[in-house]
Amino acid sequence: MKLLRYGDSGCELPGLLDSDGRIRSLEGIVPDLAGELLSDESIEKIRQLDVAKLPLVEQGVRLGPCVAGTSKVIGIGLNYADHAAEAGVEVPSEPVIFMKATTSITGPNDNIEIPRGSGKTDWEVELGVVIGKRAKYITEQDSFSHVAGYCVVNDVSERSFQLERSGLWDKGKGCDTFSPLGPWLVTRDEIGDPQDLNLWLEVDGHRYQNGSTSTMIFGVTTLVSYVSQFMSLMPGDVITTGTPPGVGMGQNPKVFLKPGQTVRLGIEGLGEQEQQTVAAK
Incomplete structure (x- = not known):
């Protein structure tokens, strides 16, 4: 569903x-x-x-974020072996966790704002895991029972804020419009194996990312259990599980977003997003 x-x-x-x-x-x-x-x-x-x-809704209506009441968006960094290689870093021994502000959440086709002072706004197509039941200190075997379903996430990232401005990654991850969610929340029964999904992303028609969740270092069940050891996961919370290679920072030369571009992305069985980039006011 x-x-x-x-x-x-x-x-x-x-x-x-x-x-x-x-x-x-x-x-x-x-x-x-x-x-x-x-x-x-x-x-x-x-x-x-x-x-x-059920009543039909008029065609062309705006789609909002596919889940409401999200208390936190938990990002997982460097969770694809091929992306870690692209970034030139070692595969982490444990999941890397960062937080994205809930004010970064938007609809799947809403504009992406390029922040003031940004020169390195980047893209990341990711599988989002939507929590359906409170999870605290749960086992991997019990993880799926706490998952409502899955969605597409664009983990938009400002790399200079993230990596060059001191402190943690959060500065470059939580800007307004940096977490488009949707178009759908696909219930977990529709996705037989979340570790076997193709995902892709294009900018202005050029495909930069073309990967598979099969190359995740830590899978969905591991991540839900792991994060629950450090914080309670509440219904509506979203874990965004990392990105395959092909981000702008990994290009040679590097490529970053600027106002006036079109970003399209999708995940097998979960739908597609399309965003226009605009300058933040």
């Missing part, structure tokens, strides 16, 4: 995608795709609905 949120920013309504690719409204059935409404029990109730009787 593909769940989504649609409408103007800050006023999104819940919906789902039917078998013909049309948006159906869940307004009046669930208040939003957040909190306990991301649990297995709630998702099963939605699955039992007669989708054909």
